[in-house]
Amino acid sequence: MANQETPRVAIVTGGAGGLGFPIAARLAAKGHKVALWDINKERVEEAAAKLPGAKGYVVNVMDPAAVEAATEQAVADLGPLGILVTCAGHNGPLEKFVDYPHDGWRFVMSLNLDAVFYCCQSAVRQMLKTGYGRIVNIASIAGKEGNPNAVAYSASKAGVIGLTKSIGKELATTQIRVNCVTPAAIETEMMNQLTPEFKAYVTAKIPVGRLGEAEEVASLVNWLASEECSFSTGAVFDVSGGRATY
Template sequence: MTEKETPRVAIVTGGAGGLGFPIAARLAAKGHKVALWDINRESVEEAAAKLPGAKGYVVDVTDAAAVDAAMKEVVADMGPLGILVTGAGHNGPVESFAKYPLDGWRFVMSLNLDAVFICCQAAVREMLKTGYGRIVNIASIAGKEGNPNAVAYSASKGGVIALTKSVGKELATTEIRVNCVTPAAIETEMMNQLTPEFRAYVTAKIPVGRLGQADEVAALVSWLASEECSFSTGAVFDVSGGRATY
């Protein structure tokens, strides 16, 4: 931990998953008390047991009442909230636009965008009580470029980028910083949701010539969640192996 950084209470949604757990591990290693939120009880309890001072919570992040209840529980258990990382998400169907299922669209939007709004709002309400906070939303390079055959995923992540910019600007005169990261394809179990053809497509678009590693994303998120990230807000940070063009 840097000399100026102090231990905080951190919530990581999707904390038992492929990006969420490495991020949670980074934060725990820096001395933060980490609350892992996930929909799967067994997975989240197993993940939390691996980290010092961490605790797992079963939370449906698409349910505003469940999020509010879990937020109160975390604050009661651990103390005032300092950090939120929204890592829960899903690729959704890989299908041509003409055939893309409406229920798939609604599922992806609910988890990838609605849940980010719900969790960020609950977090901001807590952070305003202390006047300090760091929020890091996990978006995607697909939110900038749009991936074919992944309209809901692309649109939802574009929404996360816009949400981040809006909230970051609104809170800019406070000590609450709101940023997002836009990874290209990262080697996690989420990649198993993709067909081999789609996996090859997204890998071919990365100039570095390989998929990213979860720890590479976690390293960036860790800085964005720190006190050192003091002048960046409402911003988008690429971790794309050179894929991003803006």
């Protein structure tokens, strides 16, 4: 059945690097036409050139008008939208709560949560036209447990979990499935935003005893974005090396 999956058009935000590119590569390898979204023109065009049938788009996902326009452009260029994976995000400042900067809070919430709302809303409007869709939002273990000195990141990812559950339940009677994954710390360039002390802290909390690999997250996302994922929606899938089992 998996080998006979219908080729779809997929949008991957933050698709030029981090978790986004390995996820996009998996989707492209299955024959899907992937629209890579990123804020960096050179990076996204370079990334798209590496994947068969992929196209790069410069999109500021924090701007709802830009998201809507880019969604419509991807559909015009590639065809009806079947898959959305939201990977764009940022750790934000690592500061004690009492000193946490307000501009840092606003930036992280805007990129990690508001943008996911805009992208999901725009995608669902397209998916309702065909009656089919798969949405996978990248949340975080921090959204379940809360990480100290990362209040905005933790709160934004908890918001992504709540958003996913709400949309999934609302669309449950359609053929649109909406789920999220909650990685623990994964070995990507995002880890370079962390101090060595914080990196050691998050690694120590993983029972498997190591950081996750991007391919391990991409593998799970690949299934959630497939036709085989037909009875799971509004759900949270753990990929944290045993750190959370709920």
